[in-house]
Amino acid sequence: MASQSTVRSQTPPQAAPPAPPKGLAALGRWLAKRRLAVLLVTMVALIVAVPFGSDVESRLSEGGITVPASESARADELLNNRFEGGSPxxxxxxxxxxxxxxxxxxxxxxxxxxxxxxxxxxxxxxxxxxxxxxxxxxxxxxxxxxxxxxxxxxxxxxxxxxxxxxxxxxxxxxxxxxxxxGVTAVRMAIEKRSEEDLTRAELLSGPLVLIILLLVFGSVVAASTPLAVGILAVIGSFVVLRLLDMVVQVSVFSVNITTALGLGLAIDYSLFIVTRYREELARGRTVHEAVGESVRTAGRTVLFSALTVALSLSAMLVFPMYHLRSFAYSGIAVVVLAALGSVIVLPALLAVLGHRVDALDVRRLFRRGRRATAARTDTEGFWHKLAMAVMRRPLPFALTVAAVLVALGLPFLRAEFGDSDDRVLPASSPAYQGAQVLREEFDNREGSPLNVVLPDIDPAASAGKVAEYAEQLSTVPGITRVDALTGSYSEGARIAPPGPASERFKADKGTWLSVVSDTEPYSERGMDLVETLRAEPAPDTVLVGGQAALLVDSKATLGDKLPWALGIIALSTTVLLFLFTGSLLIPVKAIVLNLLSLTATFGAMVYVFQDGHLRWLVGDFTVTGMLDIDTPILMFCVAFGLSMDYEVFLLSRIKEEYHRTGDNVSAVAWGLERTGRLVTAAAALVATVLLAFATSSLTPLKLLGVGLALAVIVDATLVRGILVPAFMRLAGRANWWAPRPLARLHRKIGLDD
Structure with missing residues (x-):
């Protein structure tokens, strides 16, 4: 009996059955089970979407740079509705x-x-x-x-x-x-060039992206899956833009960023999902288990990353010009669709492929035998060694890189801002050539006068006051002629009596004056002239409009709204990263390092595109001595979102390792090792798509592509490879600290699994 009792006591208890998957893991397994239905629905949606969204560019609006309710906008509205006149x-x-x-x-x-x-x-x-x-x-x-x-x-x-x-x-x-x-001919030429250049950029970047994906995955099948999600995201975004255009005005130029951002982010997100899936297969999991675990881990990170990028882009919604708001519409749409495609359509596709995801391994052409296709994450590779080297001397590394980035950003302190005119076009453009004829062969800016509107004055009873006001304006330095209801004036004297052309200044109520100058409208002198005219004593209420006035109002509005946009980005980043990590220091670190990574980009904008250096490297363009006023804001929101994208992917692995070991140094090193290769590949893919814009003949597109590509490269190398390990080593356990009330809050509502 004793012997039997001993035997029974040594028998291990029966293991409890594994808990059923829940949350994103359950979603992943559900998608794997219903993979054919998911793919069938996707194909039907795609068939419907292609014809519906294919002509989106022809339906979107070309304008959107005017600030609603601004003085220049009200002046232009009066000229259109009451006088049917104004600048040509x-x-x-x-x-x-x-x-x-x-x-x-x-x-x-x-x-x-x-x-x-x-x-x-x-x-x-x-x-x-x-x-x-x-x-x-x-x-x-x-x-x-x-x-x-x-x-x-x-x-x-x-x-x-x-x-x-x-x-x-x-x-x-x-x-x-x-x-x-003229203004409209130039804008039409810009729109046509933009469409042509975008098509060429897509044709150029597509094969290069596929080559990089093949280098990363080694398998034709695995490399094709991110491209499939990218195509879905771009087509879906065109549909969203078409639907939005039925409700609000959407700028046609938003299509440019949609294609680049959609393809880049979809490939980024898919890259992490597919890589995690292959890792789980290599660990011996079944296909359904690997899909579920990939959605639970990488999928969760993708969704969180997409949320941070979307919130960064949403900051552009605070600006009233629908030109900028349209970039937010298109950007948010493509981010959401890229994320949904990666966590819904891609898992179903992976479940269909199973182990065949590694089929057509091109590396067999260059190697003897066939190696395992899953990336090994248990060896101390390049990124682990780099992180450890940096963390042994964190302060010198951090100070050196920070100093280099700040130095590269110093040119931005002398940035000058204007608006896009004919000079952004290539020299071969007829609209550009015509504008150059106006500059070189004519003494005045007849095609871009300032419009001074007196909306409340009685033109018949106040003809004398109008004449005196026109004489007064004609004496302002830089003004060559003032045309009014009472004739034409120059240097304080009337040079021509009223004629048939003067009838354009007449209405039942109010009148207006056409003020011709010798000044380039999109220049500091042109903007100063607007302020001078607005300050001149007038016989009644005055509204000053025209191209230069539009730029003045745009700069003022952007300056007023920019703190709100930056506040949205800072607050949303802080809240989301706290929910993700439970730390107060990590969100602050992320904001500071992201801003630091952008300094080189903004300095390059001035050094290259404002000052005209290194044109041989980025392609020839006309140097105007200023930057397009909208581009820095667009670049900041997009680049900050992309930086947060890589930050989240790195933090997810660092946090996973830290929770497992409690060792901050080891967590940083292994987190970088497990994401360094992927983040570098993702950055290379996004940079390739963006650098294709450098082939554009339009200066703003060239600037956007080169600037964003530089931001991505700097962030994925100097910031993620050096500054992040150095900072996290210096902070130590404080990286993961939060006050007790916030720690309790994070345990309740944090984004842990």
Whole structure:
């Protein structure tokens, strides 16, 4: 009996059955079980989406740079609705090859001007020949004259009318050879170039991305899965933009960032999911188990990362210009779709592929035999050794890299901001060439005057006051001529009496003045001129509009709203990273290091694109001495989001290891080892997609691509490889500290598994 009792006591108790998966792990297994249904639904959705979203560019708006309710916007609205006048949208340059005062030239030019005036959508057409031959509309050599056309409607209606009129006018017109420029002609050329350059960038980056994926995975099948998710994300975003356009105005230029960001993020997210899936298979898990575990771990990180990127992009919603808001719409849409595609469609696809995910291993072409395709994460590789080297001397490494980044960012202190004009186009563009003719052959900026609106004055009873005001404005330095209801003025004197063209300044209530200067509108001097006119004593309420006034109002609005945008990014980053890690120090570290990583990018913007250095490296462009005012904001939001993307992936592995061992140094080293290769590959993929924009002939697209690619490369190398290990080594256990109340809060609502 004793012997039997002993035997029974040594028998191990029966193991409890494993707990059923829950949360994201359960979702992953559910997707694996219903993999064919998930893929079938995806294919049906894709078939519907392709025709619906394929023409999205033709439906989106081209404008959106105006600040609603600003002084320049109200002035332009009054000019459109009450006077049907204002600055010309199109400027036709009519070259005769001989004196434009020749009778036959005058007859052809007058006929063309009259024909334009009768075109649908044209509210005003005037020329050198119909305005009593003012010298400012004649070139210095007397062989070229100007025809100026104002179109009716909003930005989209103006663009449609211009697209119909310009092709019929450009070319030989009797004795004249006509070319087109002006604000609308330039914007149409920019839009057309943007579409062409985007297509070329996609064709260039696609094969390069596939090559990098093959180098990372070694398998054609594994490398193809991220591309599939990227295509789904981009097509889905086009559908979202088309749907949004039915509710709000969406800028056509948002499509540029949609393609690059969608493809880059979808590949990033898929890269982490597929890598984790292959690791789980290598550990001996079944296909369904590997899918579930991949969704639970990498999928959770992907969702959290997508949330941080989306919140960074949402900061652009505080700006009232729908041009910037559209980038937020498209960016958030593509981030959400990339994440959903990675955690829903991709797991179903992996469940179908099973172990065949490593099929068509191209490395067999270069190696003897076949090696295991799963990346080994239990050996001290390059990234582990780098982290340990940095953490042995954290302070010198941190100070050296920080000093280099700050030094690279110093040029941004002298940044000057303007708006995109003809000079962002390549020199071969007819709109650019026409604008250069205006600069070189004409003394004034006839195509971009300032519009001074007196909305409340009685023009009939106050003609004397209007004349005095026009004389006063004509004495302002930089003003060459003022046209008003009472005639034309220069240097304080009337130089021409009122004529037929003066009728454009008349309405039942109010009047306006056209103020022509010798100043480039998108320049510091042009903006100073706006402020001077707004400060001049006036007989009644005054609204100053025009291109330069639009830039002044845009700068003021962006300056007012920028602190709110930065606050949204800082607050959302702090809250989300606290929920993710339970730490107060890590969110602060993330913000500081992300800002530091952007210094080199913003310094390069000024050094290369404002000052004109290294043009041989990024491709030729026209140096204007300023940066497009919207681009730094767009780049900051996108680059900060991408930096947070890599931060989250690294932190997820560091936190996983720290919870397992409690050793801060070991956790950082192994976290970097297990993500360093992937983050580097992801950064290389995103940088490849973005650098394809450098082939663009448009300066803003070139700047956007080069700047964001540089930000991604710096962040994935210097910041993640050196600054993060150095900082976390210096902070030690304080990395994971939080006050007791917050620690209890994190245990309740934190984003732990």
């Amino acid at each position: 949208h199109l400027v036709f340059i009519a070259a005769a090859g001989r004196s434009i005062d020749s009778p036959d030239v005058g007859a052809d030019a007058t006929a063309l001007t009259d024909r334009l005036a009768k075109e649908p959508g044209v509210v005003q057409a005037a020329s050198y020949w119909t305005l009593d031959k003012p010298p400012t509309l004649r070139s210095k050599d007397g062989r070229t004259g100007l025809i100026m056309v104002r179109l009716a409607g909003d930005e989209d209606e103006v663009r449609k009318a211009a697209a119909r009129i310009v092709p019929d006018v450009v070319g030989e017109q009797g004795a004249l050879k006509v070319t087109a420029t």
